[in-house]
Amino acid sequence: MKAWVCKELIGEKGLSLEEQDSPVCGPDQIKIRNHVAALNFPDVLITRGQYQLKLDPPFTPGSECGGVVLEVGSNIKGFKTGQRVMVMSGFGAFSQELVVSPPFQQVHLIPDAMSFEEAAAFNMTYGTGMHGLQQRGNLQAGETLLVLGSAGGCGSAAVEIGKAMGARVIAGASSDKKCAIAKELGADEIINYKTENLRDRVMEITDKQGVDVIFDPVGDALFDQAKRCAGWNCRYLVIGFAGGEIPTFAVNYSIIKSMSVVGVAYGMSAIKEPAMNQANFQQLFEWYQQGKLKPHIGKRYNLSQLPEALAEMHAGNTVGKTAVSFVD
Numbered sequence: 001m002k003a004w005v006c007k008e009l010i011g012e013k014g015l016s017l018e019e020q021d022s023p024v025c026g027p028d029q030i031k032i033r034n035h036v037a038a039l040n041f042p043d044v045l046i047t048r049g050q051y052q053l054k055l056d057p058p059f060t061p062g063s064e065c066g067g068v069v070l071e072v073g074s075n076i077k078g079f080k081t082g083q084r085v086m087v088m089s090g091f092g093a094f095s096q097e098l099v100v101s102p103p104f105q106q107v108h109l110i111p112d113a114m115s116f117e118e119a120a121a122f123n124m125t126y127g128t129g130m131h132g133l134q135q136r137g138n139l140q141a142g143e144t145l146l147v148l149g150s151a152g153g154c155g156s157a158a159v160e161i162g163k164a165m166g167a168r169v170i171a172g173a174s175s176d177k178k179c180a181i182a183k184e185l186g187a188d189e190i191i192n193y194k195t196e197n198l199r200d201r202v203m204e205i206t207d208k209q210g211v212d213v214i215f216d217p218v219g220d221a222l223f224d225q226a227k228r229c230a231g232w233n234c235r236y237l238v239i240g241f242a243g244g245e246i247p248t249f250a251v252n253y254s255i256i257k258s259m260s261v262v263g264v265a266y267g268m269s270a271i272k273e274p275a276m277n278q279a280n281f282q283q284l285f286e287w288y289q290q291g292k293l294k295p296h297i298g299k300r301y302n303l304s305q306l307p308e309a310l311a312e313m314h315a316g317n318t319v320g321k322t323a324v325s326f327v328d
Contacts, residue, residue: 002328003095004306005058009049011314012307014057022097029099030079030107031071037062037093037306038120039322040153041242044314046091055091062093065326066110066119070097084110086119088127090267094306096326103274111285121153121295121321122284124266128239129157130280132215132264133165137235141166143212146202146229150187151178151319154217154239156296159185161284164292167213170205172198172226181296181319193222202229210234210257223247227259234259242316296320303328 001022008014025031040063045051047061055061069083079085088106092098100107106127110119133139145162149155150171162169163186170189171182179190191201202211210231216223220243227236227249234257241247249261270277287293298320301309306324313322 001096002303002326003060004062006047006055006061007057009047009057011044011048012310014047015061015307015310017304017306020095023099025071025073025099026101027073027075029073029101030069030076031097031099032065032067032085032087032107033070034065034067034087034093034096034098034326035116036067036120037065037324037326038117038124038153039309039313039318039324040064040124041240041313043094044310047310053090060092060095060098062095063090064088064120064123065093065098066116066122067326076102079107079109084112084114084116084119086110086114086123088123088267094324094326096303104271106270106277108281111289114288117297117300117323118295120323121297122288125153125157125295125321126161126284126293127270127277127280128154128264128266129161129215130284131266131269131277132237132239133158133161133213134280135269135276136262136264137213137215137237139165139167139213142168144168144170144206144209144231145213145215146170146172146211146226147182147187147215148172148193148222148226149174149216149218149242150182150185150190151296152217152242153318153321155215156182156185156320157293158215159187160293161287162215163187164287170202170211178319185296193225198222198225199228206231213237215239218243219247220245221247223249227253230257230259232257236261238263297323299323300325
């Protein structure tokens with residue numbers, strides 16, 4: 001089987017496509033035949049040594065995929081060979097076969113109607129969006145949600161989940177093309193924050209009230225603009241820093257509008273609270289089957305093109321999710 005191996009922490013240029021033996025499935029593991037992997041920004045960071053999970057080369061990166069169960073360890077319950085699954089592995093998904101160890105690595109059975117491509121693109125972004133908006137943001141029907149980076153992986157998922165939860169969704173993005181995608185996903189209002197003043201437009205849309213929840217996977221300089229969009233008792237959800245720099249925050253600002261700045265650590269939360277995570281995915285799958293959620297696949301690549309796909313993500317040229325086929 002083939003796997004992309006990170007030989008140096010220099011990004012996609014440090015990857016090598018290699019032939020490897022099929023991995024051995026232990027008693028506490030599940031062996032997966034990978035059909036499609038999806039890219040996430042942590043994949044860009046981990047291959048540069050810039051992610052919170054630090055791995056020493058050589059290692060196989062890749063955080064999520066969709067595929068078929070090949071083998072089930074003797075201590076694993078609830079799975080059998082041949083089942084179609086989505087996997088959030090953290091690393092190892094850029095391989096045609098991988099073994100994962102629940103619950104530290106997630107495996108979910110997928111609805112019959114869900115393709116491997118959709119399965120690969122679902123877990124991290126929709127899991128993050130659901131946990132952020134439900135448990136951390138306590139988003140309520142009728143509230144107003146501002147989503148930044150709304151055409152990206154997590155942002156596009158948050159737009160759909162926010163609508164499914166009954167919120168009014170304002171989607172912010174960095175180009176007209178990305179704003180159009182957010183509108184197609186169901187956003188009520190769109191703002192191009194490269195050409196429009198984010199705070200002024202939000203206050204215009206909300207009749208100067210501001211928003212109840214802010215979903216921010218971008219960070220960087222956009223944070224300073226977005227915090228000024230907060231309404232009374234706003235919950236500002238810190239998802240990640242795709243914009244590059246990690247912003248700082250003067251805590252006295254939180255008093256002005258009784259604002260909470262809330263970190264969203266989806267991966268660790270799923271490990272520490274598996275029942276919560278399972279309930280979230282039951283709801284997500286129900287919404288998927290109702291047609292309320294559908295991962296937006298921006299680009300598709302084959303196995304040999306994976307470094308090119310990662311380079312595009314690093315350059316900020318992607319919209320929605322990027323899918324890579326691992327079937328020869």
